[in-house]
Amino acid sequence: MRAKGNQERYSVGDHLLQIAVVVGAIALVLGLGGSIYYGLAAHNIPINFSFLSQKSGLHLTEGLTLDWSDGLSLQSFTSNHTNLQALTLGIYNTLKVAFIGIVFSTLLGVLIGAGRVSQNWTLNRVSLAFVELIRNTPLLIQLFFWYFAVVLQLPALRDASVFYGAIASRQGIYMPGILAAPTWPYFWWAALFSVVVVVLVLAYTRDMGRRAWRWPAIGVLLLLWLLAMAMLGLPLRVDLPVASRFRASGGWAFSPEFSAILLALVVYTAAFIAEIVRGSIEAITQRQWMAAFALGLKRRQAMAYIILPQALRILVPPLVNQYLNLAKNTSLAIAIGFPDLFNIYGTIANQTGRSMEGILIVMVAYLLLNWLISLLMNIYNRRLLARGKR
Incomplete structure (x- = not known):
């Protein structure tokens, strides 16, 4: 019991020390900021954005x-x-x-x-x-x-x-370069949305009880992409750079x-x-x-x-x-x-x-x-x- 009490006392002391350090750091930053502000104001140089x-x-x-x-x-x-x-x-x-x-x-x-x-x-x-x-x-x-x-x-x-x-x-x-096809005007937004959905699915199915839903959910998302490609064609195309005498066009520069x-x-x-x-x-x-x-x-x-x-x-x-x-x-x-x-x-x-x-x-x-x-x-x-x- 005594050892447990000492451990709790040391834990509280550590927390108080950390709080004191944070408060001291904030006070230091505010003090320096105030000194800079009033120093500039004394020379008619107000901070203005x-x-x-x-x-x-x-x-x-x-x-x-x-x-x-x-x-x-x-x-x-x-x-x-x-x-x-x-x-x-x-x-x-x-x-x-x-x-x-x-x-x-x-x-x-x-x-x-x-x-x-x-x-x-x-x-x-x-x-x-x-x-x-x-x-x-x-x-x-x-x-x-x-x-x-x-x-x-x-x-x-x-x-x-x-x-x-x-x-x-x-x-x-x-x-x-890789560009979105003209038939896919919102391809990058759709790709970002799909990545977010996959991350959320992986996070939600981390528990063993929900693990069985992981691959079916990702499979449904993949099926939607395949259906969209069947209707709109391939979403990406390769853009090769073409060089002239003084400059090049196309691709990634x-x-x-x-x-x-x-x-x-x-x-x-x-x-x-x-x-x-x-x-x-x-x-x-x-x-x-x-x-x-x-x-x-x-x-x-x-x-x-x-x-x-x-x-x-x-x-x-x-x-x-x-x-x-x-x-x-x-x-x-x-x-x-x-x-x-x-x-x-x-x-x-x-x-x-x-x-x-x-x-x-x-x-x-x-x-x-x-x-x-x-x-x-x-x-x-x-x-x-x-x-x-x-």
């Missing part, structure tokens, strides 16, 4: 922005759009680089990490050299290398070669700046992810390898079915930090002129003189982006831990 509704006059050709003049839609940016829409375009470009970079850096990092623990001497040494070279070189220098020494050294568009429909030139990289920042972030982050993968794999005891070999599995099978699923529980928490670093490092794109959120903020601040308001918007945007990444990864991590307890 009315500049967001002013026309920007900017010419931005990379990315899309929200347009609500005739319904909510994503449109190309024009000089008549407001500063708020310019910042929205910057958020769009930042999200595009961050999420594409997370996907490809994870894939590359896992491959290199697997090479770090490979018994093939050549593959192991090459992976080690890659990790040591990339990790010990500043990201900004790597960004300049990819932009000036690689992307801008590609052939001109009229001399570029076509490789499986893709065109790589100094004017940009053009990839075959990526500017030289976007290609450079994406390459730099993917390669740089993959080097750190590779070390996380290596450490997670080596944290699994040799008994697991011995048990897999005793079952007659080859090394590759043991890695895929025994080691990696266990290493994944160790790998996810430090992986979140690398994803957050990648999202924040997108701000380095200002060095090569890519119109991300931080770059557009700087331009608007110079035009309007509203640096304080702009930096507050940028800070909140990056904070929400990092919270979103952390939330998704924490949900996935909890599912992994819950699966391991079964």
Whole structure:
């Protein structure tokens, strides 16, 4: 009974300490905010966000922005759009680089990490050299290398070669795109609705008593898609880029700046992810390898079915930090002129003189982006831990 009372007392003390820390942090933020507000007011510089509704006059050709003049839609940016829409375009470009970079850096990092623990001497040494070279070189220098020494050294568009429909030139990289067929005007909304329905079905049928309804419900959704395709035809079509003398049309176009920042972030982050993968794999005891070999599995099978699923529980928490670093490092794109959120903020601040308001918007945007990444990864991590307890 005494031990239980001590445990409850310590638990209450821990909660009180956490509450005190949160209250202190809020008080500190409010105090700093008040000091900044009154300091600016003393110099007749009130905080004002009315500049967001002013026309920007900017010419931005990379990315899309929200347009609500005739319904909510994503449109190309024009000089008549407001500063708020310019910042929205910057958020769009930042999200595009961050999420594409997370996907490809994870894939590359896992491959290199697997090479770090490979018994093939050549593959192991090459992976080690890659990790040591990339990790010990500043990201900004790597960004300049990819932009000036690689992307801008590609052939001109009229001399570029076509490789499986893709065109790589100094004017940009053009990839075959996937577009909705004209007979499917609301295909992407239907696809999003289907994904939401599948997620809800999987969440509702997690209990064993409801597990029998899972595949029939998904089967009904699949049947509806098949009936729609029988009536409207195939929903997607491939759009190949076509190059002319100075520009290309069709497909997916990526500017030289976007290609450079994406390459730099993917390669740089993959080097750190590779070390996380290596450490997670080596944290699994040799008994697991011995048990897999005793079952007659080859090394590759043991890695895929025994080691990696266990290493994944160790790998996810430090992986979140690398994803957050990648999202924040997108701000380095200002060095090569890519119109991300931080770059557009700087331009608007110079035009309007509203640096304080702009930096507050940028800070909140990056904070929400990092919270979103952390939330998704924490949900996935909890599912992994819950699966391991079964």
